Amino acid sequence: MRPTEEVEKIAADSKLSVSEKEVRIIELLSGQPDRGVAAATMCLMETGDDRAADFAALYLALLPGAHEEKARAAERLRGSGQLVRSASRLVPWLPGQLLDSFVTDYVSDPKGGSPLSDVIFEIGVNTPDRLRPFADRIESHFIHRSLLSGSPDELVDAFLERWREGDDDYDAIEALALIRTRHAARTVLAVREEFEDPEEWEILLELAGILPDAEREAGYRPPYMGLVTDDGESPHVMGGHVDGPVPVCPACSAPAQRVLTLAADAVPYGLAQDPSFFWYTCSCGALETTTVRVGPGERYVFYGPHGISDPDRSIVPGKRSMTLESHPNRVGVSLEAIAGWSRHQVGGLPRWVEVDAHPHCPECRKVMPFLASIDSGPTPFGAMGFRGTLFCFWCNNCRVSVTQHQS
Numbered sequence: 356m357r358p359t360e361e362v363e364k365i366a367a368d369s370k371l372s373v374s375e376k377e378v379r380i381i382e383l384l385s386g387q388p389d390r391g392v393a394a395a396t397m398c399l400m401e402t403g404d405d406r407a408a409d410f411a412a413l414y415l416a417l418l419p420g421a422h423e424e425k426a427r428a429a430e431r432l433r434g435s436g437q438l439v440r441s442a443s444r445l446v447p448w449l450p451g452q453l454l455d456s457f458v459t460d461y462v463s464d465p466k467g468g469s470p471l472s473d474v475i476f477e478i479g480v481n482t483p484d485r486l487r488p489f490a491d492r493i494e495s496h497f498i499h500r501s502l503l504s505g506s507p508d509e510l511v512d513a514f515l516e517r518w519r520e521g522d523d524d525y526d527a528i529e530a531l532a533l534i535r536t537r538h539a540a541r542t543v544l545a546v547r548e549e550f551e552d553p554e555e556w557e558i559l560l561e562l563a564g565i566l567p568d569a570e571r572e573a574g575y576r577p578p579y580m581g582l583v584t585d586d587g588e589s590p591h592v593m594g595g596h597v598d599g600p601v602p603v604c605p606a607c608s609a610p611a612q613r614v615l616t617l618a619a620d621a622v623p624y625g626l627a628q629d630p631s632f633f634w635y636t637c638s639c640g641a642l643e644t645t646t647v648r649v650g651p652g653e654r655y656v657f658y659g660p661h662g663i664s665d666p667d668r669s670i671v672p673g674k675r676s677m678t679l680e681s682h683p684n685r686v687g688v689s690l691e692a693i694a695g696w697s698r699h700q701v702g703g704l705p706r707w708v709e710v711d712a713h714p715h716c717p718e719c720r721k722v723m724p725f726l727a728s729i730d731s732g733p734t735p736f737g738a739m740g741f742r743g744t745l746f747c748f749w750c751n752n753c754r755v756s757v758t759q760h761q762s
């Protein structure tokens with residue numbers, strides 16, 4: 356049976372749950388030649404089944420590169436009725452001209468239930484500048500929130516006025532912070548004295564892109580999307596076994612494992628050491644963070660309870676790597692993420708599941724800049740060993756990492 360027919364057959368199997376179908380289709384496509392790029396693209400070019408198209412698009416979006424194939428598939432979906440919805444998954448890789456065509460299609464007949472809504476939603480998240488000129492044609496609250504990112508300075512000033520006039524209208528000042536430009540950050544910095552609660556102000560300033568204690572950037576720039584690729588494809592290591600002591604869960608004593616080690620030399624952040632991030636392999640949820648000081652030669656010092664690592668317990672399916680691709684949103688996404696549905700990110704500003712404060716470094720007590728986020732969504736190699744999203748922070752002076760969990 357040809358891969359397209361097999362994908363259609365699994366997608367139509369009423370005995371399988373959606374997540375079982377997803378697992379089987381990822382397994383099927385990842386086993387094809389060329390990691391399944393050609394098979395997934397072919398499926399998107401020829402299927403008439405919207406469920407099959409969505410699984411194939413989901414798979415293709417787990418792979419880096421393949422820009423030409425992704426654009427060809429999206430172009431075909433654009434002219435295929437309900438199937439166009441699946442093109443939303445491919446938006447980060449599509450050329451500007453094609454994205455503009457989707458926007459034109461939508462604004463000529465904007466409807467909430469239109470299958471194009473999902474595509475427009477992703478265009479708002481990834482390239483808000485392209486959609487912003489048409490904002491008045493769009494009703495969705497979520498799309499409007501995604502369009503805050505990188506908005507012009509006049510909107511910052513308008514939100515500031517609304518916040519002051521509206522008697523501490525929190526929504527207005529939060530929307531201002533979510534614009535995440537230099538002007539937005541400077542504006543939040545300037546209104547410090549007008550806040551009764553200093554913590555509330557600190558969170559807003561971090562959200563806008565500046566750390567409150569030293570006026571440093573809240574994230575390392577520029578931002579990248581991260582994709583899980585096989586061991587050795589990229590110098591950034593995911594998963595695998597780290598010998599020696601690791602944090603352990605205080606409830607069940609299960610050892611943590613390495614999620615990610617970034618190669619300092621392979622990112623333009625001036626990192627003093629290869630930052631490593633660990634997470635628990637159980638689902639107790641007893642602790643919300645792990646904290647690690649990284650010494651030379653991958654020597655780790657863990658804060659809090661720790662024990663010996665176990666090679667049979669892993670948080671990433673096998674030893675893999677993380678391939679980085681330029682993030683289309685250079686400013687910072689303003690719409691919150693849904694855990695299990697977003698991408699991995701390195702650099703830039705955090706796309707929180709729920710807006711939160713950055714952690715403090717246990718050594719120097721300073722607020723830590725954001726360095727990466729790891730989502731628990733599917734990988735081409737199987738499922739991650741945790742739920743939710745991990746937010747990774749790094750103090751470059753003390754060489755300390757903090758991994759913070761949200762679900």
Ligand SMILES: [Zn+2]
Binds near residue numbers: 604605606609639641
């Ligand atoms: Zn546990």
Ligand SMILES: [Zn+2]
Binds near residue numbers: 716719720721751755
């Ligand atoms: Zn520090």
